[in-house]
Structures are given as structure tokens and as C-alpha cells.
Amino acid sequence: MAKILYTKTDEAPSLATQSFLPIVKAFTSTANISIETRDISLAGRIIASFPEFLKEEQRISNDLADLGEIAKTPEANIIKLPNISASVPQLSEAIEELQKLGYNIPNYPSSPKTDEEKEIRLRFDKIKGSAVNPVLREGNSDRRAPKAIKNYAKKNPHKMGVWSKDSKTHVATMSSGDFRSNEKSLTVNEEKEVAIVLENSNGNKTTLKPSIELQKGEIIDATVLSKNALKTFLKNEVKDAKENDVLLSFHLKATMMKVSDPIIFGHALETYFSEVFEKYADTFKKLGVNANNGLESLFDKLENLSSTEKTEITEAIKETIHHGPDLAMVNSDKGITNLHVPSDIIIDASMPAMIRNSGQMWDKNGASKDTKAVIPDSSYAGIYQVTIDFCKEHGAFDPTTMGTVPNVGLMAQKAEEYGSHDKTFEIKEAGTVAVIDTKTGEKLIEHKVEEGDIWRMCQVKDAPIQDWVKLAVTRAKASKTPAVFWLDETRAHDTELIKKVNVYLPNHDTSGLELHILSPTEATLFTLKRIKEGKDTISVSGNVLRDYLTDLFPILEVGTSAKMLSIVPLMNGGGLFETGAGGSAPKHVEQFLEEGHLRWDSLGEFLALGVSLDHYGEKNDNKKAQVLAEALDEATEKFLDNDKSPSRKVNELDTRGSHFYLAMYWAEALANQTNDQYLKEKFSKVDTIFKEKENEILKELIDAQGKPVDIGGYYLPNDVKAASAMRPSSSFNEILKTIAE
Ligand SMILES: NC(=O)C1=CN([C@@H]2O[C@H](COP(=O)(O)OP(=O)(O)OC[C@H]3O[C@@H](n4cnc5c(N)ncnc54)[C@H](OP(=O)(O)O)[C@@H]3O)[C@@H](O)[C@H]2O)C=CC1
Numbered sequence: 001m002a003k004i005l006y007t008k009t010d011e012a013p014s015l016a017t018q019s020f021l022p023i024v025k026a027f028t029s030t031a032n033i034s035i036e037t038r039d040i041s042l043a044g045r046i047i048a049s050f051p052e053f054l055k056e057e058q059r060i061s062n063d064l065a066d067l068g069e070i071a072k073t074p075e076a077n078i079i080k081l082p083n084i085s086a087s088v089p090q091l092s093e094a095i096e097e098l099q100k101l102g103y104n105i106p107n108y109p110s111s112p113k114t115d116e117e118k119e120i121r122l123r124f125d126k127i128k129g130s131a132v133n134p135v136l137r138e139g140n141s142d143r144r145a146p147k148a149i150k151n152y153a154k155k156n157p158h159k160m161g162v163w164s165k166d167s168k169t170h171v172a173t174m175s176s177g178d179f180r181s182n183e184k185s186l187t188v189n190e191e192k193e194v195a196i197v198l199e200n201s202n203g204n205k206t207t208l209k210p211s212i213e214l215q216k217g218e219i220i221d222a223t224v225l226s227k228n229a230l231k232t233f234l235k236n237e238v239k240d241a242k243e244n245d246v247l248l249s250f251h252l253k254a255t256m257m258k259v260s261d262p263i264i265f266g267h268a269l270e271t272y273f274s275e276v277f278e279k280y281a282d283t284f285k286k287l288g289v290n291a292n293n294g295l296e297s298l299f300d301k302l303e304n305l306s307s308t309e310k311t312e313i314t315e316a317i318k319e320t321i322h323h324g325p326d327l328a329m330v331n332s333d334k335g336i337t338n339l340h341v342p343s344d345i346i347i348d349a350s351m352p353a354m355i356r357n358s359g360q361m362w363d364k365n366g367a368s369k370d371t372k373a374v375i376p377d378s379s380y381a382g383i384y385q386v387t388i389d390f391c392k393e394h395g396a397f398d399p400t401t402m403g404t405v406p407n408v409g410l411m412a413q414k415a416e417e418y419g420s421h422d423k424t425f426e427i428k429e430a431g432t433v434a435v436i437d438t439k440t441g442e443k444l445i446e447h448k449v450e451e452g453d454i455w456r457m458c459q460v461k462d463a464p465i466q467d468w469v470k471l472a473v474t475r476a477k478a479s480k481t482p483a484v485f486w487l488d489e490t491r492a493h494d495t496e497l498i499k500k501v502n503v504y505l506p507n508h509d510t511s512g513l514e515l516h517i518l519s520p521t522e523a524t525l526f527t528l529k530r531i532k533e534g535k536d537t538i539s540v541s542g543n544v545l546r547d548y549l550t551d552l553f554p555i556l557e558v559g560t561s562a563k564m565l566s567i568v569p570l571m572n573g574g575g576l577f578e579t580g581a582g583g584s585a586p587k588h589v590e591q592f593l594e595e596g597h598l599r600w601d602s603l604g605e606f607l608a609l610g611v612s613l614d615h616y617g618e619k620n621d622n623k624k625a626q627v628l629a630e631a632l633d634e635a636t637e638k639f640l641d642n643d644k645s646p647s648r649k650v651n652e653l654d655t656r657g658s659h660f661y662l663a664m665y666w667a668e669a670l671a672n673q674t675n676d677q678y679l680k681e682k683f684s685k686v687d688t689i690f691k692e693k694e695n696e697i698l699k700e701l702i703d704a705q706g707k708p709v710d711i712g713g714y715y716l717p718n719d720v721k722a723a724s725a726m727r728p729s730s731s732f733n734e735i736l737k738t739i740a741e
């Protein structure tokens with residue numbers, strides 16, 4: 001039987017699911033829709049990867065692998081909530097928690113030596129970083145703010161920091177030696193197998209990757225980031241931040257770029273603390289300090305020293321911070337700097353947050369200050385500088401009048417940089433790296449490299465490109481909105497892509513459409529000018545810009561990307577419905593555990609469920625599913641009109657209360673519709689009871705707040721405890737039970 005697959009994830013979204021899924025199950029049971037969950041949480045993925053280490057009753061199936069296969073079938077209908085893309089420190093924490101709960105999971109081998117350790121490390125590397133999305137995203141991305149969301153933001157604008165013309169905030173990026181400068185690209189004209197080989201100066205060859213199958217028409221590119229150029233750049237920027245008295249901040253994507261970006265982050269840490277790393281090199285080696293894991297992990301390692309040694313090094317670190325440029329803080333209350341944890345400075349969220357806040361980040365005292373935003377690679381850094389310049393000149397954007405920027409993103413089948421981690425290498429010795437045709441021996445791409453350079457290769461297949469161009473035209477037509485392909489003719493990879501866009505666009509009827517191809521910086525300016533005038537513009541972009549732009553514009557327009565409709569039309573006909581673009585908001589869990597108030601907004605989930613039900617109805621000829629979908633959309637609009645999103649403060653409406661209102665409005669819309677008599681009668685009764693019991697239910701939901709909550713674990717909460725914490729209203733629970741009867 002056809003079903004909707006709902007993902008069980010982590011942190012705030014998984015808590016929200018404990019409250020929302022029972023509502024969904026109750027309502028959809030009336031249309032005979034089966035909803036099943038699949039566990040793709042970090043803890044779940046770890047447990048599923050080490051069956052032979054565990055007791056029989058602890059083992060679980062590998063749901064992610066199954067879902068990845070399902071995503072390739074026409075029947076797929078998956079609701080995907082945000083999950084943790086774990087950095088090494090997060091992974092280590094999760095392992096420790098599981099071990100404490102009695103799971104005999106091995107430790108993460110940071111420098112594996114034996115074959116067994118290497119094999120374990122390989123399994124962890126599959127779990128690390130952005131490991132879920134690339135598996136499920138068998139389609140391109142279509143993200144936008146539905147009209148109701150945009151109207152809500154216009155009526156209830158979020159806070160936007162005022163910009164000063166004298167702001168010293170700027171982006172610092174490399175001008176040579178980076179990925180952008182060294183990129184080489186080509187389109188392969190026939191199927192072939194290639195290998196990646198490093199040849200050192202003595203002619204000795206090391207195969208870095210023996211076999212990559214390439215399809216006809218696939219674009220490949222390869223590039224290298226020079227360690228020396230990076231270190232010189234970082235050193236200069238640290239010095240410049242001090243001289244100009246601006247905060248120093250680093251913006252990377254250590255989760256999705258899980259091989260390259262932690263290394264770059266490590267160089268930033270070592271550069272800032274160069275004296276400490278030089279002076280204590282031997283001690284750090286003994287302790288197994290790895291700069292790539294951040295300052296917090298370094299502090300953890302110091303715990304293994306005698307208290308005198310520990311104090312000496314801790315003091316040296318403090319001194320460096322005291323004399324160095326001020327570091328931007330992730331959490332100034334807790335003294336957590338930008339260099340503490342690599343996954344705390346995720347560029348897609350951190351840059352827009354800064355731009356929204358007058359171009360300022362927070363210093364150690366919690367005060368806002370102009371900032372140097374270091375984005376080492378120059379491929380996409382320019383879009384932020386243009387945005388900063390624009391805000392300096394014209395002031396902050398006004399959410400009550402600004403236009404909107406939907407995105408059509410090339411993403412399918414691990415497209416571009418976000419699919420490159422299995423082809424990214426920190427080079428061990430100087431020489432040349434080449435992509436070699438294994439049959440003919442021809443070198444397709446070649447780079448000179450030095451020890452420590454980061455070399456990588458990316459791929460994008462032809463079918464996803466065709467699908468992406470089609471999706472762009474479809475969106476432009478459906479919304480009668482100009483669309484801009486953000487492609488740079490001076491960049492090797494983009495040149496290949498532009499050729500394809502020019503070939504595939506004429507396959508579609510584009511009459512009457514306004515379509516452009518502009519470089520990312522030109523496209524930014526073009527788009528910003530239009531949104532300022534209240535005009536909409538579709539961004540059609542590659543995978544990295546998809547990620548950046550679907551946080552940048554939503555955060556400026558509607559305050560958060562969590563409220564976006566985020567659809568992945570799967571290339572084989574199924575649907576993957578993501579909930580917004582926002583992450584898993586660890587801070588929300590912290591607040592919930594401390595004071596029993598969850599501020600996670602499930603709007604993205606309501607929108608995703610609406611399109612999923614509609615898709616289900618259409619695919620399975622289930623009219624009731626479509627009636628449920630339409631009613632849900634109506635309920636969501638009323639939910640917005642009546643402002644029933646969770647408040648940020650304890651003892652006010654939280655996630656649970658917001659779910660209750662959604663359910664009440666959903667029942668009301670079903671009672672009011674006339675397309676399905678059975679649903680009308682059924683939900684008329686429910687509607688009446690909800691209204692009768694509204695105050696009682698709200699009281700039960702508020703009474704549950706104001707005290708600490710125990711859910712039995714962070715990465716692996718106890719399901720019974722979490723469900724009971726998230727469903728404290730017995731009156732509400734009873735009504736839901738009667739719907740399913
Ligand atoms: N698709 C996916 O699976 C994604 C997963 N992630 C993962 O999420 C984690 C955290 O990433 P981070 O960069 O901090 O980004 P988040 O998007 O989780 O959080 C940034 C801030 O945005 C606000 N926010 C985001 N979503 C919501 C929501 N639904 N309701 C209310 N406010 C929201 C919160 O602001 P405030 O605190 O002010 O309320 C939050 O602190 C990481 O593990 C990351 O890998 C990140 C992006 C996408």
C-alpha cells in the first residue's frame with residue numbers, strides 16, 4: 001500500500017514530531033493513508049552502522065539506506081525533517097552518550113592505524129557531516145516562501161538591524177591560490193572510468209581513488225587550495241582585524257564540505273593561536289590535539305594534563321585572545337568563540353544572521369560590533385560583499401515591502417561541491433594530482449600540488465542539469481517571475497554549465513519569459529535592486545549557492561528559512577518534501593530542557609505535509625487526501641493570520657500549543673468544506689469538541705511549562721519520556737484518539 005514516510009531526526013525537530021505526528025496520524029487515518037516513520041537521526045545512524053558490536057535487541061535497520069533506494073522510485077513520498085550533520089565533536093558526543101546508555105559502539109578513531117580501526121573510521125566517515133541529504137536528494141531543489149508566509153511577514157515584520165554607511169564590516173577572501181582560482185573543468189563526451197593519482201617528484205605514484213564512473217555528458221572539475229596561500233591569507237587577515245579593530249569571524253560549511261572545511265578551519269585556529277601551537281607542539285602531539293576539531297576539543301584534551309601544565313596552556317590561550325583581535329562569539333554568555341566548534345559557524349546561516357544584525361556579530365561582552373567575515377575561498381564570497389555594500393548604501397531591507405527570491409537549485413545526484421567529499425584529499429607530499437582515463441591513460445585534468453594542499457574533484461551529471469533547466473522554466477512560467485541563472489563565465493565549471501544551459505533552454509517554450517545568465521556578484525546586485533523595489537526574482541543556481549541563497553533571502557525576508565516551502569521533485573517521479581531550510585536548532589532543546597518551553601516553529605512541516613498529501617492524492621487517486629491537503633493549507637493560513645506560532649518566552653504558547661491550533665483550524669476547515677461528506681461529518685464533531693475544550697487544553701499545555709524536563713538523552717532521547725513531555729494535554733490526546741476510531 002502507498003504510504004507517506006516521515007523521518008525521525010534529532011534535537012528540536014524530533015521533539016516537535018513527538019507532538020505533531022500523532023495529529024498527522026489521526027487526521028490522515030480518515031483517508032486511509034498509512035504514515036510510517038524512518039529513523040535517520042544521528043544516534044540511529046550510528047546504531048545501525050555497528051550491528052555486530054551490539055546486543056540483538058539493540059540492533060536497528062539502516063533506514064537511511066532504505067530511504068535512499070525508495071527516493072529513486074516513483075512511489076516515494078517522504079517528509080524530511082532537518083537532521084544533525086555532525087562535526088567530529090558532535091559525533092564523539094553522540095558516541096559517548098550511546099556508550100553510557102549501554103551501547104557498545106566503538107570510539108571514533110581519530111588517527112586509525114590497524115585495519116580494524118581504518119574500517120571503523122570508514123563507517124563513521126559515512127555518518128559524519130552532511131550524510132543524509134545527499135542520499136535522499138535524488139532531485140533538484142525548489143524552495144520558496146508561499147504567499148501566506150510572505151504576507152504574514154509583511155504584516156508582522158521581524159526585527160532588522162539598522163545599517164550605517166560607515167560600517168567597517170566586510171568580507172575577506174583569497175585572491176589567488178584558492179579553489180576558485182585553480183579550477184579546471186570539462187564535459188566528458190562519452191562514458192568512461194577515471195582514477196585520481198598523485199605522482200610525487202620522484203615519479204612514485206599513489207592512487208587516491210581508483211575508479212570513478214563517468215556518464216556521457218557529465219561535467220567534471222577539479223581544483224586545489226594551496227596551504228601556503230591559505231596560511232599567508234589567514235595571517236594577514238588576523239593582523240588586519242586587530243589593526244582595524246573589527247571582530248574576527250570565520251564562515252565555512254564544515255558539515256557539507258566535511259573533508260575540506262574542517263581542515264581550513266584547523267588552519268584558522270592554528271593561525272590565530274600560532275604561538276601557542278608552536279610553543280606546545282610536542283605536548284599537543286602527545287595529547288593528539290587536532291586543530292580541525294576546534295578550541296573546545298583542544299580544551300578537552302588539556303584535561304589529560306597535570307593541573308600545572310593545563311593552567312599554563314590555558315593561560316597562554318587566554319593571553320593570545322587578550323592580545324589578538326576580538327573573536328566573534330557564537331555564545332558570549334558561555335564564552336564560546338567562533339573557533340570553538342567547526343559546525344557552529346555554518347556559513348549559510350551565520351552570514352545572513354550577521355547581515356540581519358546591522359552587519360555585526362557579538363563580542364565577548366555580548367555587544368554588537370563590526371566584523372571581518374573571513375570566507376577563504378572566493379568562489380561565492382562575493383555575493384555577501386555585494387549585499388553588505390548594498391546595505392551600507394541603501395540601509396537595511398524592509399520586510400514589509402521587499403520582494404521575494406525563490407530558488408531553483410541544481411542538487412540531484414550529489415551535484416557539484418556538495419558531492420565531492422569522497423574525491424577530496426589533503427595532499428601528503430608535493431607532486432602532481434591528475435584525473436586519468438583508466439583505459440587510455442590520458443590525463444584529463446592535472447594540478448601541481450604541495451604537501452598540505454587540499455585537492456578536490458566534483459561531478460554533475462547531465463540528466464540533473466536538464467531537469468534543473470526544466471524546473472527553472474516551469475517556475476518562471478508558473479509564477480510569471482524573471483529568473484536569473486547565477487553562473488560566472490570567468491569560472492571554469494560555470495563555463496561548461498553555461499554551454500549546457502544554452503543547449504537545453506531552447507527545448508522549452510520560453511516565450512514571454514525574462515531569463516538572464518549573470519555572474520553571482522552581478523546576479524546579487526540585480527536581485528537586491530529588485531527586491532528593494534518590491535519585485536520578485538527567481539535565483540537559478542548551483543548546489544552551494546542554493547544552500548547559501550535559501551538561507552540568505554528567507555532570513556532577510558521572513559526572519560528564518562524554517563518557514564519556507566522546500567520541495568524536491570524526485571527525478572523518478574516521487575516527492576521529497578523538506579521542512580524549510582532551517583536546521584535543528586540546538587539552542588531550542590537547551591531551553592526546553594531548562595524551562596519546559598519549546599520554541600521550534602513547525603511551519604515548514606505544515607507546508608511540507610500539505611504538498612505531500614496533495615502529491616499522495618494525485619498519485620494514488622485518493623480524493624480524501626487532496627481534501628485533507630486543501631484544508632491543511634487553509635488551516636495554515638488561519639494559523640498565520642491569528643499568529644499562533646510559538647513564542648520565545650516560557651509560559652506562553654509553545655510548539656505544542658501551536659500544534660493544537662493547527663489541529664483545531666484543520667478540523668474547522670474540514671468541517672467547512674463540501675467536497676467530502678464523510679470528512680465533513682467526522683470533523684464537524686471534532687471541530688465542536690476542540691472549541692469546547694480549547695481553554696482546558698491550553699491550560700494543560702501551559703501548566704506543563706516552567707520546570708526542567710527530562711527526556712532521557714540528547715542524541716537518543718527516551719521515546720516514552722519525550723512523547724510524554726511533548727504530549728502533556730490529556731484532553732487533547734483523548735480527542736485525537738477518537739478521530740482515529
Ligand atoms: N536540512 C537539514 O537537515 C539541515 C540541518 N542543519 C543542522 O542543524 C544544526 C544547527 O544548525 P544551525 O546552523 O545552528 O542552524 P539552525 O537553522 O538550526 O538555527 C539557526 C537559528 O535559526 C532559527 N531557527 C531555525 N529553525 C527554526 C524553527 N523551525 N523555528 C524557530 N526558529 C528557527 C533559530 O533562531 P533562534 O535561536 O533565534 O530562535 C536558530 O537558532 C546543525 O547540526 C546542522 O548541521 C542545518 C541546516 C539544514
Ligand SMILES: O=C(O)CCC(=O)C(=O)O
Pocket residue numbers: 085129130131133134255256348546547550581
Ligand atoms: O545537509 C546539511 O548539512 C544542511 C543542508 C542545508 O543547509 C540546506 O540544504 O540548506
Ligand SMILES: [Mg+2]
Pocket residue numbers: 348547548550551581
Ligand atoms: Mg542551508
